[in-house]
Amino acid sequence: MKKLINNPTHVVDEMIEGYIKAFPKHVKLLPENKRSIVTAKETLSGKVGVLIGGGSGHEPAFMGYVGDGMADGVAIGNIFASPPPDPILEVTREIDKGAGVVYIYGNYAGDVMNFGMAAELADLEYGINVGAVLVTDDVASAPKEEKEKRRGIAGEFFVTKAAGAAADKGYGLEDVVRVAKKTNDNTRTMGVGLTPCSLPQTGKPSFELEDNEMEIGLGHHGEPGIEKGELQPADQVADRLVEDILADMPIDKGEKVAVLVNGLGSTTQMELYIMFRRVEQILSEKGIEIHRSYVGSYSTSLEMGGCSVTITKLDDELSEFVDHPADCPMYAQR
Amino acid sequence: MKKLINNPTHVVDEMIEGYIKAFPKHVKLLPENKRSIVTAKETLSGKVGVLIGGGSGHEPAFMGYVGDGMADGVAIGNIFASPPPDPILEVTREIDKGAGVVYIYGNYAGDVMNFGMAAELADLEYGINVGAVLVTDDVASAPKEEKEKRRGIAGEFFVTKAAGAAADKGYGLEDVVRVAKKTNDNTRTMGVGLTPCSLPQTGKPSFELEDNEMEIGLGHHGEPGIEKGELQPADQVADRLVEDILADMPIDKGEKVAVLVNGLGSTTQMELYIMFRRVEQILSEKGIEIHRSYVGSYSTSLEMGGCSVTITKLDDELSEFVDHPADCPMYAQR
Amino acid sequence: MKFTAADLKQFLKNVVNVMEDNSEYLSELDRKLGDGDHGVTMSIGWQAINEKLNDDLTSEEDCGKICITTGRTFLSAVGSSVGPLYATGFLRGAKVFQNKSELTGEELRDFWVAFIEGIKERGGAEVGDKTMVDTLHPAMETLKTSYNETNDFVTAFTAAVASANKGMESTKDLLSKRGRSSRLGERSLGNQDPGATSAFLILDTFLTTVNSVQAV
Amino acid sequence: MKFTAADLKQFLKNVVNVMEDNSEYLSELDRKLGDGDHGVTMSIGWQAINEKLNDDLTSEEDCGKICITTGRTFLSAVGSSVGPLYATGFLRGAKVFQNKSELTGEELRDFWVAFIEGIKERGGAEVGDKTMVDTLHPAMETLKTSYNETNDFVTAFTAAVASANKGMESTKDLLSKRGRSSRLGERSLGNQDPGATSAFLILDTFLTTVNSVQAV
Ligand SMILES: Nc1ncnc2c1ncn2[C@@H]1O[C@H](COP(=O)(O)OP(=O)(O)O)[C@@H](O)[C@H]1O
Ligand SMILES: Nc1ncnc2c1ncn2[C@@H]1O[C@H](COP(=O)(O)OP(=O)(O)O)[C@@H](O)[C@H]1O
Ligand SMILES: [Mg+2]
Numbered sequence A, B: 001m002k003k004l005i006n007n008p009t010h011v012v013d014e015m016i017e018g019y020i021k022a023f024p025k026h027v028k029l030l031p032e033n034k035r036s037i038v039t040a041k042e043t044l045s046g047k048v049g050v051l052i053g054g055g056s057g058h059e060p061a062f063m064g065y066v067g068d069g070m071a072d073g074v075a076i077g078n079i080f081a082s083p084p085p086d087p088i089l090e091v092t093r094e095i096d097k098g099a100g101v102v103y104i105y106g107n108y109a110g111d112v113m114n115f116g117m118a119a120e121l122a123d124l125e126y127g128i129n130v131g132a133v134l135v136t137d138d139v140a141s142a143p144k145e146e147k148e149k150r151r152g153i154a155g156e157f158f159v160t161k162a163a164g165a166a167a168d169k170g171y172g173l174e175d176v177v178r179v180a181k182k183t184n185d186n187t188r189t190m191g192v193g194l195t196p197c198s199l200p201q202t203g204k205p206s207f208e209l210e211d212n213e214m215e216i217g218l219g220h221h222g223e224p225g226i227e228k229g230e231l232q233p234a235d236q237v238a239d240r241l242v243e244d245i246l247a248d249m250p251i252d253k254g255e256k257v258a259v260l261v262n263g264l265g266s267t268t269q270m271e272l273y274i275m276f277r278r279v280e281q282i283l284s285e286k287g288i289e290i291h292r293s294y295v296g297s298y299s300t301s302l303e304m305g306g307c308s309v310t311i312t313k314l315d316d317e318l319s320e321f322v323d324h325p326a327d328c329p330m331y332a333q334r
Numbered sequence C, D: 001m002k003f004t005a006a007d008l009k010q011f012l013k014n015v016v017n018v019m020e021d022n023s024e025y026l027s028e029l030d031r032k033l034g035d036g037d038h039g040v041t042m043s044i045g046w047q048a049i050n051e052k053l054n055d056d057l058t059s060e061e062d063c064g065k066i067c068i069t070t071g072r073t074f075l076s077a078v079g080s081s082v083g084p085l086y087a088t089g090f091l092r093g094a095k096v097f098q099n100k101s102e103l104t105g106e107e108l109r110d111f112w113v114a115f116i117e118g119i120k121e122r123g124g125a126e127v128g129d130k131t132m133v134d135t136l137h138p139a140m141e142t143l144k145t146s147y148n149e150t151n152d153f154v155t156a157f158t159a160a161v162a163s164a165n166k167g168m169e170s171t172k173d174l175l176s177k178r179g180r181s182s183r184l185g186e187r188s189l190g191n192q193d194p195g196a197t198s199a200f201l202i203l204d205t206f207l208t209t210v211n212s213v214q215a216v
């Protein structure tokens, strides 16, 4: 697969270099690891620090979401690989302003171990209070009875948004953690994959699908999904995804939600809007109110083809956080 | 090629439907044509209206750029096809608040004819003053001596941004046109294509390149470029693109620019940042100051692979416009 | 020679079918030189006309109105480069047919001259620019001369279509100067212009239609 | 049996090469079950260790320090799932080797027991979860029993590697329960776990190294 890169082993470092040079007013690189980025504006004293992170290859997630109203810092791993504890710790120390730091990351073995180790070290070595919120929005990744095993995918955007807004509004650590967990509990995502991505180092497609096939529930890194089948019209795909979400998290008539139709990389915005069109139809038929919509590539899997639908149930507190302004290099909201 | 669509002949209409449903607070559809979108907020009386438009398939361009600080309305054509005069006229009538309307569109035979006819009709039938600004930033599309023949590509973003900001600041029609033309005169883009896109109706790749090939100067719709060759490392590709731009529009040491590294559709943000990294190196070696950077998919060609580099020379007036806040569904800046 | 409103509508119907049959081919030509949509655009435009033929136009007897509807419908449906071009052709031609439900050979000649002059004016292209004008202009010249000489529309139009064919073929050897493919330079050589091709198909379909009317 | 700091470094060098040779294969296994990066991750991690071997560690004689550097370097270079797992293995093992530049068979046994216990603790996986623990745990059990019986490290470790091999192979028939592939269900059947494979390669390489030391 063709890529505009130099050396495959340097892609992450060169990406970070480019990113920092592109947005010097927004973000800065910390000196120790070359994988720790924090907001260029000093985090306010007494504000809870919001730390995000994970493997690369999901851009704009996660590094694009550092900025006002979102995260204070990000630790960046190799492609599809959790960052080690060191950069996480470096970010933690920088963004802790006495009120502690909340870690938001996807529920993957690697992330759990690395962020877990960093949290322990932050406490032991620096006395920093860390709260951890694991994102588990991917309905397809485990049955309902084992919800705690589910992976985190595009829904992490809403969890970060809520935590970032809560921290911005001066909530304490416990409360930011509560808000983030509540958001995660109220968030479900279902995805569909059409075409694979490839790691720059291997150049091999991450999975195989026939020319007329799609895969429901495909993971964010090309992990096998729950069902392969013939590619359906967009409306039917949307029906299926929303159905699975609503079966898992019933939403009553009159309830409010935020919706994200997320492109996995190479799927056009045209297709995403066609998908959104149907999602909106279904929800409005059920009398569910879309409070705010997001359509675009918010969390990708390199150049994978396909999309995911995320629905977050909102109460008044969460609605306010979703509406909170944000100013990040790769996402802004007024 | 796999697409998440329903009926190929309805993709544009369904996309528009989805778009309007997604951002009801930002945009609204006009009743006559189903291809005319204006900002949901009433355009201020006495403000110059900014109208953009062109073929579909370039999303977020053009419809994503309707909103505060950018365009007041957009006329949307079929995929890669200029809209007819009717929807252009409908938008014109809606956004004219007595101060006239400026049309910004790419220099393609179709757009020139359709926007030209609409402008004539606006004047004749409704007495609306229209100023037209043709975007001609694509260096590869004609030699310097025939600059007026050049096509418009990603640079239209900066032209729209400047015109939108000027209109927002209360400039009159002549002045908005002047600012937009100045921006166009100071803007150059060079692109590279790696993989083709396909129209939903034909499903055929828009051009052919071998697995190890790239094409310099490829058009925004897959029009053949100026040079096919072996895929080079990102740094060399960036060198070539920037070289061609600077040969066409010399920039002195100490001058300020805005830079856009634009993805054509399926090229990852990781690659775009790797490209930006090198662009920044070249400019900073030459003592050229990057005032503001944009990296992402700002103007696509469906799912085409590749990217373009746009450089706009800024004086103080244009810097101010680039920094002007914007709030559109698919692009916001604080 | 008698050419009625019904015949005119039959001609338009025939074009609908011809464009459907050639849609893939026209797009293929456009992929080589442009953005690959010419067949799609022609198909969308003519399908829209087809709907009008089956609906608003079923009982329309005024050939002028038929052409106005055709032009407007085409333009509203497609925009693009060819929208204004072919629409202008039909709208200019409509003036010749105004209030007429039966057309003489002379009127048919005037229609095509107006049609082609309108396209030339709208697009500003010259012969040799590798556009539909390379098909249309020689067709018009032959039509005029041959009609002058023979006073027979069918004879003249048969000759015109032959010239159109030559003109279309000539675009293979031309460097493109207009539209999206103008920067292609050398690489545009060898490829036939899609618009020159669709223009030929329209003229050729008119000839077929006229011949079948004659035959009755 | 004598195993020196130089031998330990030779072992690490050998792993570097083995991982380089098997990188493609490990990624291929991971593509079937996970995100396809296991070979890449192992390669990055061991290349980083290689740099240390050629640099900071060239004159290091303390086997404990060598293992600490190995563990830390691996972790800093890769993160991922296997970063904390293998790093913990080396760091726990390091305690056994502290201040020693030559190692007895008993110490080697204790090292591997600590290594494997560390990984089990860090990841919390059980035998049967389709992870590297399916390779490592039976290897540890055999190592302990056989060493108890024979008091000979090489004999015991040879047996341990045989158990590791069986354990690795057993992952083909397991449904995955841990890590990225846990939701695969039936579809994970038939595919060998990548981490179980890299763990086997490490143990096997240690055996080869020990044997070549013996042979001298
Ligand atoms: N100025 C012009 N005058 C006459 N014909 C033109 C002109 N510009 C373009 N064309 C014709 O239009 C054809 C392309 O049509 P089409 O593909 O439908 O539109 P677009 O170029 O907008 O995609 C060209 O092959 C050419 O014959
Ligand atoms: N909790 C765990 N305990 C032991 N081994 C694990 C655990 N989670 C994952 N693994 C091992 O890690 C391997 C995957 O490693 P790798 O592909 O490098 O990391 P990642 O899964 O983060 O991409 C799996 O094959 C499995 O053997
Ligand atoms: Mg991984």
Ligand SMILES: [Mg+2]
Pocket (backbone or CB within 6 Å): B055, B079, B080, B081, B082, C035, C037, C080
């Ligand atoms: Mg077109």
Ligand SMILES: [Mg+2]
Pocket (backbone or CB within 6 Å): C030, C034, C035, C036, C037, C038
């Ligand atoms: Mg075309």
Ligand SMILES: [Mg+2]
Pocket (backbone or CB within 6 Å): D030, D034, D035, D036, D037, D038
């Ligand atoms: Mg993996």
